[in-house]
Amino acid sequence: MxxxxxxxxxxxxxxxxxxxxxxxxxWTSAExxxxxxxxxxxxxxxxCGIQLKVKDNKVVGFExxxxxxxxLGKLCPKGVKRYLQGDHPDRLLTPLERVExxxxxxxxxxxALDRTAxxxxxxxxxxxxxxxxxxxxxxxxNEKAYLMGKFARVALRTANIDxxxxxxxxxxxxxxxxxxxxxxxxxxxxxIRKSKCILVAGANIAECAPITTExxxxxxxxxxxxxxxxxxxxxxxxxxxxxxxxRSGGDIGIFNGMLHVMIERGWIDRDFIAKHTTGFExxxxxxxxxxxxxxxxxxxVPASMIVRAAEMWGPAESSFLLHSRGIEHHTKGVENCMAxxxxxxxxxxxxxxxxxxxxxxxxxxxxxxxxxxxKCDQLPGHRDIENPEHREHMANVWGVLESSIPRKGLSAxxxxxxxxxxxxxxxxxxxxxxxxxxxxxxFIREAIERLEFFxxxxxxxxxxxxxxDIVFPGSxxxxxxxxxxxxxxxxxxxxxxxxxxGEARQDWKIICDLAARVGPKDKxxxxxxxxxxxxxxxxxxxxxxxxxxxTWEKIDEQNGVFWPCPELDHPGTPxxxxxxxxxxxxxxAHFQPVEWRPAAEEPDEEYPITLTxxxxxxxxxxxxxxxxxxxxxxxTPQPYCEMHPRLAEKLSVTEGDFVRIxxxxxxxxxxxxxxxxxxxxxxxxxxxWPLERSVNNCTIRAIDPVSKIPEFKIxxxxxxxxxxxxxxxxxxxxxAGGLR
Amino acid sequence: xxxxxxxxxxxxxxxxxxxxxxxxxxxxxxxxSMIHLETIERRDTVQTAPQMCMHCEDPVCARVCPxxxxxxxxxxxxxxxxxxxxIGCANCVMACPFGVxxxxxxxxxxxxxxxxxxRTSVGKKPMCATVCPSQALTFTTREEIERTRRxxxxxxxxxxxxxxxxxxxxxxxxxxTRVDVGLxxxxxxxxxxxxRPVAKDDVAALLEDLP
Ligand code: SF4
Ligand code: SF4
Ligand code: SF4
Numbered sequence: 001m002x003x004x005x006x007x008x009x010x011x012x013x014x015x016x017x018x019x020x021x022x023x024x025x026x027w028t029s030a031e032x033x034x035x036x037x038x039x040x041x042x043x044x045x046x047x048c049g050i051q052l053k054v055k056d057n058k059v060v061g062f063e064x065x066x067x068x069x070x071x072l073g074k075l076c077p078k079g080v081k082r083y084l085q086g087d088h089p090d091r092l093l094t095p096l097e098r099v100e101x102x103x104x105x106x107x108x109x110x111x112a113l114d115r116t117a118x119x120x121x122x123x124x125x126x127x128x129x130x131x132x133x134x135x136x137x138x139x140x141x142n143e144k145a146y147l148m149g150k151f152a153r154v155a156l157r158t159a160n161i162d163x164x165x166x167x168x169x170x171x172x173x174x175x176x177x178x179x180x181x182x183x184x185x186x187x188x189x190x191x192i193r194k195s196k197c198i199l200v201a202g203a204n205i206a207e208c209a210p211i212t213t214e215x216x217x218x219x220x221x222x223x224x225x226x227x228x229x230x231x232x233x234x235x236x237x238x239x240x241x242x243x244x245x246x247r248s249g250g251d252i253g254i255f256n257g258m259l260h261v262m263i264e265r266g267w268i269d270r271d272f273i274a275k276h277t278t279g280f281e282x283x284x285x286x287x288x289x290x291x292x293x294x295x296x297x298x299x300x301v302p303a304s305m306i307v308r309a310a311e312m313w314g315p316a317e318s319s320f321l322l323h324s325r326g327i328e329h330h331t332k333g334v335e336n337c338m339a340x341x342x343x344x345x346x347x348x349x350x351x352x353x354x355x356x357x358x359x360x361x362x363x364x365x366x367x368x369x370x371x372x373x374x375k376c377d378q379l380p381g382h383r384d385i386e387n388p389e390h391r392e393h394m395a396n397v398w399g400v401l402e403s404s405i406p407r408k409g410l411s412a413x414x415x416x417x418x419x420x421x422x423x424x425x426x427x428x429x430x431x432x433x434x435x436x437x438x439x440x441x442x443f444i445r446e447a448i449e450r451l452e453f454f455x456x457x458x459x460x461x462x463x464x465x466x467x468x469d470i471v472f473p474g475s476x477x478x479x480x481x482x483x484x485x486x487x488x489x490x491x492x493x494x495x496x497x498x499x500x501x502g503e504a505r506q507d508w509k510i511i512c513d514l515a516a517r518v519g520p521k522d523k524x525x526x527x528x529x530x531x532x533x534x535x536x537x538x539x540x541x542x543x544x545x546x547x548x549x550x551t552w553e554k555i556d557e558q559n560g561v562f563w564p565c566p567e568l569d570h571p572g573t574p575x576x577x578x579x580x581x582x583x584x585x586x587x588x589a590h591f592q593p594v595e596w597r598p599a600a601e602e603p604d605e606e607y608p609i610t611l612t613x614x615x616x617x618x619x620x621x622x623x624x625x626x627x628x629x630x631x632x633x634x635x636t637p638q639p640y641c642e643m644h645p646r647l648a649e650k651l652s653v654t655e656g657d658f659v660r661i662x663x664x665x666x667x668x669x670x671x672x673x674x675x676x677x678x679x680x681x682x683x684x685x686x687x688x689w690p691l692e693r694s695v696n697n698c699t700i701r702a703i704d705p706v707s708k709i710p711e712f713k714i715x716x717x718x719x720x721x722x723x724x725x726x727x728x729x730x731x732x733x734x735x736a737g738g739l740r
Numbered sequence: 741x742x743x744x745x746x747x748x749x750x751x752x753x754x755x756x757x758x759x760x761x762x763x764x765x766x767x768x769x770x771x772x773s774m775i776h777l778e779t780i781e782r783r784d785t786v787q788t789a790p791q792m793c794m795h796c797e798d799p800v801c802a803r804v805c806p807x808x809x810x811x812x813x814x815x816x817x818x819x820x821x822x823x824x825x826x827i828g829c830a831n832c833v834m835a836c837p838f839g840v841x842x843x844x845x846x847x848x849x850x851x852x853x854x855x856x857x858x859r860t861s862v863g864k865k866p867m868c869a870t871v872c873p874s875q876a877l878t879f880t881t882r883e884e885i886e887r888t889r890r891x892x893x894x895x896x897x898x899x900x901x902x903x904x905x906x907x908x909x910x911x912x913x914x915x916x917t918r919v920d921v922g923l924x925x926x927x928x929x930x931x932x933x934x935x936r937p938v939a940k941d942d943v944a945a946l947l948e949d950l951p
Contacts, residue, residue, distance in 0.1 A: 080758055210756050617757075
């Protein structure tokens with residue numbers, strides 16, 4: 001029964017989020033650390049190198065790791081303060097079971113594991129294998145991501161496993177795969193520095209991928225022109241050569257319009273197109289009608305801006321496309337990305353130093369997590385779960401019958417829809433916080449409440465874990481060992497720095513323990529993450545993301561290895577598509593014609609304003625981790641509603657007033673932040689907060705038909721000045737969803 | 741061997757506060773940040789500006805200190821007040837042209853950035869400049885700056901008739917040779933090195949006014 005066992009304030013009182021500000025031993029402790037361990041930041045997809053200082057088996061501070069080539073010691077505020085999670089008072093230290101009316105009570109590992117195994121068996125016996133689902137995070141190591149896929153398919157034999165990368169990278173991945181053949185950034189970041197024209201589409205790099213700003217700025221010093229597309233003037237947009245305040249959902253207007261102008265003026269590489277690509281004729285036909293004037297209506301910006309963008313991008317000597325969630329979080333997210341990538345391929349400027357393309361991965365292991373087989377449609381090595389050869393390969397690695405491997409299952413949001421419809425009855429969830437991060441929160445909550453059994457593995461009691469029957473205390477990144485694959489496609493090594501505290505266990509051990517109770521025990525007899533990695537290498541062998549030649553030793557020697565790396569003596573592949581060789585069987589890039597279409601919900605008379613959502617630099621994803629770190633909470637304590645002074649005037653709102661944002665699905669009441677740096681027809685709210693402060697009360701459950709990514713970046717709302725909110729949770733601390 | 745120096749480039753700052761958070765982690769004053777991040781005027785712009793001690797060659801903060809509590813090292817680093825001497829009069833706070841020292845009431849002492857002396861004196865970079873993701877704060881050699889940046893590093897400031905030279909450099913557009921104003925204009929992005937502002941900071945105006 002997945003219901004809140006007691007009131008939210010009582011749960012928060014015991015499990016937080018509380019803020020923690022002081023390191024173990026206190027600020028003044030000038031003691032020499034026992035050890036300093038080189039590892040990586042546990043947060044975003046940049047995966048910066050960092051050294052953690054250890055004293056008495058606790059992380060007490062950090063020292064920049066200046067030799068790590070990606071970030072050379074640089075860190076954002078999250079990286080600086082990440083070490084404060086380790087000794088946090090909210091940390092889960094024992095397994096818990098829910099007690100109706102009271103909350104949670106401590107239980108022992110065997111009881112918790114047995115109860116979960118029993119629930120899995122009962123639900124699967126009564127309702128079939130697929131009635132039990134597994135949901136995971138994209139912050140997991142490659143080893144854990146691989147293990148979760150195997151756990152679902154081999155132990156539970158359920159088709160229904162998916163991950164929260166579904167909210168992040170899948171549109172970029174699908175588009176890149178369709179046109180270029182691989183789902184990975186085509187270039188290492190070092191190529192950005194050498195580019196002469198950089199197009200940044202829907203990527204608030206300063207807040208979401210801060211280290212990448214230095215790559216942009218050094219390109220700028222070397223004479224690069226930079227174009228930024230965003231409905232808000234983000235910190236990087238402030239000083240670029242061309243900032244285009246595109247309306248959310250209008251990006252295809254810009255891309256197709258630019259290509260239209262480039263074709264007209266002869267700024268495409270016909271030679272390259274003939275030799276290395278297919279499908280350009282249809283793209284050419286499609287963009288014919290996207291004159292700057294027509295495109296400007298779609299994009300909501302002056303036509304001259306589109307022409308100017310084409311004039312900068314078209315004839316450039318070298319060029320680099322960067323995109324992220326701003327164009328991906330749409331019901332046409334895949335098409336947005338394809339239209340952008342068409343621009344790259346049409347100039348033939350890819351697969352070379354200084355020329356290419358990268359999607360900016362948001363989550364820590366957003367790249368690796370989508371390669372190891374924890375997506376509902378995928379087997380390890382980026383293999384297709386419906387492809388008979390791919391299935392056979394995995395059946396051999398796992399030592400099971402091909403026919404026993406489930407087929408394609410439901411994606412993350414669809415899983416909740418199925419739970420709502422009582423088709424999914426039970427769920428295990430690891431490092432995912434849908435009670436903040438999924439759209440249409442009321443519906444998600446109803447779906448969770450309809451589960452007959454719900455188990456959560458996490459190290460803090462997240463907003464979602466509050467609904468669990470059983471909570472397993474898992475491990476922080478620095479308490480386990482394994483690899484992740486950064487936004488660049490670089491596989492790196494997270495070293496174990498300290499042991500999990502109390503009775504907390506490494507996540508992989510929890511999964512193996514559970515698998516031993518419900519599935520073929522011998523298939524989960526791993527004794528270390530390294531053993532799991534070795535099986536992963538075999539599993540990925542011959543697949544698109546081939547890790548076979550990557551070993552932990554090689555990663556340490558080379559400061560990371562880029563996949564594909566098919567043989568032990570192979571150095572890895574930092575740059576894809578060199579010499580115009582693409583990853584499709586015919587070796588060519590496959591252009592995709594793209595027509596613009598409206599969003600699932602466009603503003604109308606009743607709901608006249610476009611709501612868009614995103615991040616702030618101080619917080620990570622659902623905030624389950626960062627809303628507990630005092631210094632980060634102080635930096636951005638609570639969400640706000642950004643609006644232009646003209647809109648504010650129309651609504652009679654002044655700075656600091658409360659405004660109620662209301663969509664067809666729900667509402668949130670927040671303080672207004674009046675800024676000229678946003679389009680007057682849009683409002684923006686950062687999404688890291690729960691309960692009444694969640695922008696996802698308003699967002700829409702519409703998904704892209706291919707990637708199944710939700711349309712976080714656009715829905716229709718009305719906004720009105722409001723009295724101070726009086727909801728049930730307003731008195732909580734800001735980090736917990738209050739406004740105190 | 742060229743000397744390492746501190747350079748600030750306001751045009752690069754993204755307002756992330758990694759510098760502020762990292763300063764707090766520096767061993768000599770752990771738990772207390774000595775760098776300030778100024779938000780210029782959030783209503784109008786996203787411009788931000790880090791403000792650290794500029795380490796004046798002839799530090800007026802030290803000159804006005806009646807208790808002789810503020811010392812300069814032979815390397816030209818002006819340090820926080822010496823605890824036993826500082827009488828908490830806050831003369832330094834008022835005298836500093838850059839608004840740097842802060843009187844900390846809870847310890848009754850003036851505190852300010854001391855150039856991460858524990859780090860820089862042993863060849864390490866200051867915390868803030870090491871972590872700054874955009875390298876708006878950089879600790880490097882002048883050669884490296886001239887090789888990799890188009891802005892001109894300057895360390896001469898004019899406040900009316902007063903000329904102040906600082907150990908810390910700021911990057912300004914190549915044509916600028918000295919800064920005749922307070923930090924205000926620089927911070928507001930009017931005088932930054934490669935600030936190539938878009939037509940207007942106001943998105944609405946941008947949408948309407950372009951040809
Ligand atoms: S959150 Fe991202 S950018 Fe910040 S330190 Fe960690 S990995 Fe680097
Ligand atoms: S900047 Fe201010 S505090 Fe720093 S040395 Fe100069 S006068 Fe003193
Ligand atoms: S760390 Fe650098 S970019 Fe961030 S606020 Fe400080 S100076 Fe600005």
